[in-house]
Amino acid sequence: MSLAGIVFGVGFFISTQAQLSGYQELFIETILGTDGAIRIEDRIQDANVFVAASTTKNTSTNFFITDKNNRRFVEGIEHPDNVIEAISELENFEAASPVIKGSIQLQSPLRKDNGQVYGIMVDEHIAVSALEDQIQLGSIEDFRGAPTGIIMGHKMAARLDVTVGDSIIIRAVDQQRRYRITAIFETGVSDIDKTRVFMHLSAARSLLKKPHGVSFIQVSIYDRDHAMVDAEAIERVAKHFSAPWQEREKSWMQLFKTLQISAAITVSTIIIISGLGMFSTLFMIVMDKTREIAILRSMGYTRNDISNIFLWQGVIVLICGTILGCGMGYLITFAISYLPMPLSGIFATEYFVVNSTAWHYVQAVIAAIIIVMIACFAPSRKAGKLVPGDVIRGTAA
Amino acid sequence: MSEIDVGGQKEVALECRELHKHLGEGETQVHVLRGVNLKLYRGEVSAIVGPSGCGKSTLLYLLGLLDLQDSGSILIQGEEVPPNNDGEHTRIRGENIGFVFQFHFLLPEFSAAENVMLPMRKLGRLSPKEMKSRAHALLNEVGLGDKTHRLPSQLSGGEQQRVAIARSLANTPGVLLADEPTGNLDVKNSLMVFESLTRLAKEKGQAVLIVTHNPDLAEKCDRILRMQDGQFI
Known part of the structure; x- marks a missing residue:
């Protein structure tokens, strides 16, 4: 029973952590692919x-x-080229894309809808986002070759009942212009897919009447985990507010962390229960084997030798349990990754997302080691402390 | 105070001086041993007899360092055993003392040969091959040469006790202590076990102390030590 408990506990620990880590990883990939690692904004x-x-x-x-x-x-960035030149000196800097952002109203033959236009330079923006991969219909090349082309989120396209090749009227400030839909994208983030429209930077400048500066600069870096430090450095160098992805998505990241800890605690209870089972079993074995313990002590076996016998029983269960549990965790994780689970909202996926890392296995094994060793310690210590004379006298009497 | 020393010029294997021991606590405390003195000699078989509760087994466990005396001293091979030193007691037990109890206390998961090898494994003086060879030789000496591979459950009561004797001799201890070794056996097996025990001990020059209720067996020993109320009489 104790062995089964360790196996299931370790297995479930690994698989639940892999699932939560998988969704967290997909979320991070999604936000990096849409809003980049760092966003340099106002001043x-x-x-x-x-x-x-x-x-x-x-x-x-x-x-x-x-x-x-x-x-x-000071809203936006007045001299984006200077800022990009300054931050490009950072070791972790990969690419930057200046973006003009503004509110718009879209008019299709069917209906009106509000949205946000993002004026971008195609190559620069592809370098800092996953826009090219997120395109469902049309292509980035069509957009590149069309000065009045736009790329629209798939939910917005559905609401307006338009598709690639259709024309649409966009209103902003005090003017309206006609644009052609050259591509439709899907990020999986509902808020983006139903509001965001990409157009060329020059077209956006003209539409929003912003001849100078940009709204923000989207930055990609080589090591995403270094974004906090890089953002601080950018603030010092560029004198602009700089938001790393961890800060922008702090509440989501805290939620994922909380869920991971909660799942780890919940699943660890299986190991704890098996540890309690092992504790009581070993205790009963010690009480049952007092005569054997006494005779071994009479032969010259030390207290530590006796304690080690019971500790080794725990270690054997631990080794078998963790090996089998790791195997079970791997198989469960593998099987789960093929389970259909269509999901969209903060990210899009068709199947269960898992991200199994060596750290999950290490965590599960460490949890099992701690619990099993605690469970074995008291019985093995009791076994070592038995006084052989008392035991044999009691038996012989 | 009681003292027995009838060994003459023989080499003293074990000696105790003024051993006192109380059992129980408070009002129920009993003064079990009242200043016992004793010398055991190599090659000699001694029997302790006396009524139940007179302190025979308690004395045996004290001499075997399985329990601690309240006062008095124990000397093995002429050297005093330090009191309250469990590590040293354990080492001395492993090297110098062999035990045979009323119940064989064989480990049921191990074969007869493996049971005999247990003390040798702990002492670590022999190679695995030598240990196996010695275990077979000892079992052969107690008449179980053809049953070395059997588990204790596959042996009779007498055979199990003879395995226990072989085990007690495994490390060639200077002293062999037996607590009613035949108490659980029929007459025929009792004689067989007693013969094995005393013959081997004499052949190997070991001091043997047997606690027994069996007057016939006691009579066969070199000397009989009578005990009453925690003292030799």
Whole structure:
């Protein structure tokens, strides 16, 4: 029973962690593929104002004034090229894409809908997102070759009842223009798929009447886990707010972490129960084998030798249980990955998503080791402490 | 105080001086051993007889370092055994003392030969091949040469006790302590076990101390130590 408990506990531990990790990984891939690793946005004017007080031929007296009350919020990025040039010096920097963003209203023959237009430079944006892979209908090449082409989210296209090749009217500020749908994308994120429209940066500038600057710069980096540090460095260098993906999706990441911990605790109870079973079994064995323990002690076996016998029983169960449990975890994880589970909303998938890592196996084995060793410790210690004379006297009497 | 020393010029294998032992606590405490002195000599078989509860087995366990005395000292091969040193007691038991109990206490999962090899494995002086060879030789000496591979459950009561004797001799201890070794056997098997025990001990020059209720067996020993109320009389 104890062995079965360890096997099932380790197996379920691995498979549940693989599932949660799989969905978390898919979520991260989705947000990196849509909004990038780091987004450089607005700026708050520096509170320190440089003042040149007096200057002579040989000396100068300059100072800074800190005036927090009169700081100015600067929307967007006025000089994107300068910012990109500055951040490209970062070791982890991969690519950057300047984007103009604005609110629009779309009009199809069927109905109107509100959305967000993203003015992009195609090659730059492909380098920082998975847009090319997210295209369901049409192609990025069609978009590239069409100055008035747009790429639309599939949910928005469905609501407007339009498809690739159709024309659509977009209204923004105080003007309206006609654009041709060259591609339809699906990210799996509902909010994006039903609101986002990509068009060329120059077309967006014209539509939104923003001849200078951009709304934000989307940045991709080589090591996504280093985004927090890089974002801080970008803030220092570029003097703009910089949001790494971990910060933007903090609540989701905390949710995933909570679920992982919760699942680990829940599944560990199986191992804990088997540990309790092992504890009581070993205790009963010790009580049942007192005579054998006494005779071994009379032959010269030490307290540690006796304790080790029972510890080894636990170790054998542990080794068998973890090996079988790891195998079971692998098989469950493998089987689950083929289970149909269509899902969309914060990401899109057709099947159960799993992401099994060596760390999950290590965690499961560590949990089993801790619980089994605790379960074995007291009985083995009791066995070692038995006084042979007491045992034999009791038996002989 | 009681003292028995009838060994003459023979080599002393084990000696105890002024052993006292109490059992129980509070009002139920009993003074089981009241200053016992004893010498056991190599090649000599001694029997302790006396009524139940007189302290025979308690003395045996103290001499075998399976229990701790309240006061007094024990000397093995002339060297005093340090009291309250479990590690040292364990080592001395493994090297110098063999036990045979009323019940054989064989490990049921191991064969007769494997049971005999257990003390040798712990002592670690012989190679696995030598241990196996010695176990077979010892079992052969107690008349079980053809049953070395059998499990205890496949042996009769007398055979099991003879395996226990072979096991007690495994490390060639200087002292052999037997607590009613025939108490659980019929007359025929009792004689066979007793013969094996005493013959081998004499051949190997071991000091043997047997606690027994059987006056016939006691009579066959070199000396009889009578005990009453925790003292030799």
